[in-house]
Amino acid sequence: MKQPYERPTIRKLNAGALNKFGPRAGARPVTALDGVRVDELVAQFGSPLFVLSERQLRRSYQAAMRAFGTRYPQVQLAWSYKTNYLNAVCRTFHQEGAWAEVVSGMELEKALLNGVPGPHILFNGPGKRRADLLRACEVDAVIHLDHADELHLLLDVAAGRARCPRVALRVNLDAGIVPQWDRFGFNLENGEAWQALARIVASGRLELVGLHCHIGTYILQPAAYATAAAKLAALALRCQRELNTTIHYLDLGGGFPSTNTLKGAYLPALDTVPSLDEYAEAITGALLTAGFRAGELPLLVLEAGRALVDDAGSLIGTVLANKRLADGRRATILDFGVNLLFTSFWYDHHLSPTREFSNQTEPTVLYGPLCMNIDMLRESIALPLLAPGDQVVVHKVGAYNMSQWQQFINLRPNVVLIDQASQVHLIRAAETLEYLQQLEQVPIHLM
């Protein structure tokens, strides 16, 4: 019986300040996802492979509902479609009770096809076209107005309709976040939002039902949400007082972080990201003390995306090659790159081997397979001595990757869902060249 082999390697020892927060030496192998062996998944569905956990999708949804629902009487989550387009994911959340938050005509149709009733679709986004507004009116979706031109376009669309379209006003405000997101919605502090609200009510052609704000993304300060909630609540009370209009819901948007570590962060996100309970406490605390009369608290809507889906996604990949760079650093080439893992531009993704290694690690640059200099997944990560053919699992990739992925150099791979009974379902098949080219047309003189 021969001994297991691990390639010979030498690591320079650098004296420096000890980091008591450092991870343990050697990465823990992840051999199975939700009870299904990684090597079996690869054997059946190939590599790379996105894997979604239905159990975790539901767990994250229920955790969010628990955090807010135990603190506030009326809470509604609206699944942010752009975070992950896959119908199996969307339907899981709808089954749990989520409404849909969409930002384009295409997403609106997708939500309808997923069985979401029009009145449970919140239509956000700065780029709605006349046809989108017409369709939203037709299905009675709630239109979140983003700017004055859109308001006037909708007033035009609404003219002559038997039923007033239901609208909410998207408001941007100073919640203490720098930079302040002011490109979406009407500004609160300069009076623009109030002017728009007055115009909506005065028009008699639109039914004002909600106020919305989204202060940013990956916001690490729960207090900023408290500020936003308090300001939005004050605006709702002013609508009641001065416009004699009841605001039925306040939509605090999303932007809650996941536990992925942002690039440049000193500590891992697991140690620094506030829990969802802290956000819930901040938001509901502000609303409960805002001055609404008993029994008149508006519905609290949250457009969670990343916080619901990020933890449920994993990406299995395979080492294609190892090489040494000119300065002596080790580089490993994987079979997926920024084409599939778009979020590697933002995060230092956590990555695990799928078999046991010794505790030896080597600082490694992780590259994808694209013939592009930008295709770098990690600038430096301590990895065991991976060999070509070894598999790795990238954790917490459920948000944005399966909507912002690209058909670039390589096609998009299979995506599977592991259900709560550990059964594996293919939910999106790997693309083919035929699929890629089916919309192309070649002029006759080039045939």
Place this chain on the structure above:
Amino acid sequence: MKLKKNIATSEAGFIFNPATGDSFAANPLAADILARAKAGLDAAAIKADILERYDVAPGQLEKDWDDLLAQLREFNLLD
């Protein structure tokens, strides 16, 4: 493979270059290879021994051997 004469190595894989003050950690196989090289075994004999004892294909060992030499050169440990 010829290590510089002044390079100190230990069985545990610690390597020290007294000329520069640099120190290094070798994993068990690299430490074994360096010890054999210091004992005067040539590359062919060391590789044959590794193939005998470890579960590795000759092609993989050749690639990793070249990589080890590249590391030793990079760290200025070879004559």
